[in-house]
Amino acid sequence: MLAANAEEAEKFRKETEAGDYDLLEGEIWWRDRHQMLIDHGYQLRPRLRPGWEPSWNNSNKNPLYCEDAHVGLRLAGGGTIDAVRIMDGKDVGIRPIKRVSSERTIFKNLADAQHLTGQDQHIAHILDTFEDDRDPDLVFVVIPLMIPVWFIASSLKTISGIVDLFKQLLEGLSFIHSKNVAHRGLWSYIMLDAPSMFPRGFHPSDYFQDHSGVHQIKVLPPCKASGPVRYYFADFRHSIDVGQDAKHLIFGYEHPVGADFDAPEWTAIGTYDPFRADVFIIGKIFNEKFISKYENIDFLSSLVEAMTAKKPEARPTAADALKRLQTITSTQSFFTLRHQLVEKDSKEPESLLSENINILLDVAFHGLKIALKMPSRTISLVRRMKRGSKEKETAK
Known part of the structure; x- marks a missing residue:
């Protein structure tokens, strides 16, 4: 889209000269590794390539309608960058991780264990790993490019969409716990891999835009997607391997800082069971995001209440919660599960x-x-x- 008039075009020119669209520090970090990524078979977006010049320079284009004007706000602090795998054009995410860290060990062990099962256990698939030529303490982990579940939560239009999300998260959590690992992650760490839900793709720097970075994103509900809808645990920076200890207790002050959902025992003095805390977090997410919002999924309330019991010992394990969910949903008819979600206090005839x-x-x-x-x-x-x-x- 072009500037409305000469005055607006001049405004865009001055903003650009003033540095309003310059690369942020996190973007510069990735730009400086452009050639290394090329050598490993990955290409960054035009904005992040050396010598980038804004595509709207010397024109009347509105930068807000140019893909390379999108600033990578999520790249601060070592965030995941998007790239294209050169050999086949596949969109991927590349994340820097400390070479020697519990995060890397846990992620690799879970991914390897998932591979051995021959089934998808909701652990993000590791497509590639390689070391950082500039920093020997870092390695890069390549995974499919995915979008956070929090962004599409309102697009789960049917009861079956909610149930499927619940089921997949409990399946993944059960698997993680079976390997003696407590996830302790945040709502923002749960990712969706469902390309068919986004007919025009999505822009990794602005989820409200499609892949072009110019047009508004189009999101189909899972029930209308033509391909698989899969949810994944993709970040293990706060995870803990408790080993073979049957009690698997850790100290109460050892919990993720700034968590958007937290468990009561995270503020307690003494030790706590991180597995029961994980169950609480999943239950609380579903209570606040779905149960409290929609009136026709009350059949899930008893399970969510059990998962969010104040006393950890009163909560089911992730595996038990999964079994209870399967039992509960088996009593619901095909018609019921395909009902549109109805928001509370909203019953318009139309x-x-x-x-x-x-x-x-x-x-x-x-x-x-x-x-x-x-x-x-x-x-x-x-x-x-x-x-x-x-x-x-x-x-x-």
Whole structure:
């Protein structure tokens, strides 16, 4: 988009000359490693390449509508940078981690353990690792580019969307605990990998913009996504490996600083069980983000209340919470789980009618979706079985 007039164009020129769009310190840190990343097969965005000049220079373009005007505010303090894997164009995230650190050890051990199971255990997949040529104390861990769950929470339009998130997080937490690790992470550390929910992608520096950095992002609810919707634990900077100790207790003051959700025992004097604290955090997240907001997911309340019990010993383990969730959801009908979420104190007839129409459409096309997903060899097998049955009837 161009400047509205000469006066606005002059304003943009002065802002640019004044340094309003200059690289931040965290961006400069990555720019200085551009060639190293190229050598390892990764390309940064134009803004972060050496010799970058704003694309709107010597033009009447509005910088707010230029991709390279997006400032990397999240890069301060060693944040994850986005890049493109040169060999196949895949979007990835690259995170610097201390070479000798519990974070690196825990992440690697969990990723290796996940690989051995042959199943997705909701640990972010490590695609590559390499050392920092400039700092021998750092290594880079490459993972798929993902978006924080907190950004898309309001896009979980159906009950099944909430249940699936709950289930996947408990699956991941159960796996982490089974390896004697307490996650102790924040809501902001839980990531979503679901490209089909973002038809035009998303911009890593501004989640409200699509991949172009110019247009508003388009987010589809999970129920309308054409591909997998998977949630991952992707940050282990606060995690602790408690070893084989059956009691796995740690001191109360050992907890993440600045946590957006915290457990009561984090402020206590003495020791506490970090596994039960993890359960509390997940329960509190669901209570504050979903249970307290929507009226038609009350069937989850009893489980969430148990997970957020004041006394840690009264809370279920992550594995037990997962079993209870599976039992609870098994009692809900196909129709119920596909209900649109209804906000409390919001019952306009139009919204309820729209909800019911969506349910009917979902049910009507459910069988068709399943049929379309059947492998061709399975369909061929069904046809052969039918022919065999007819031949037997003819023989009789």
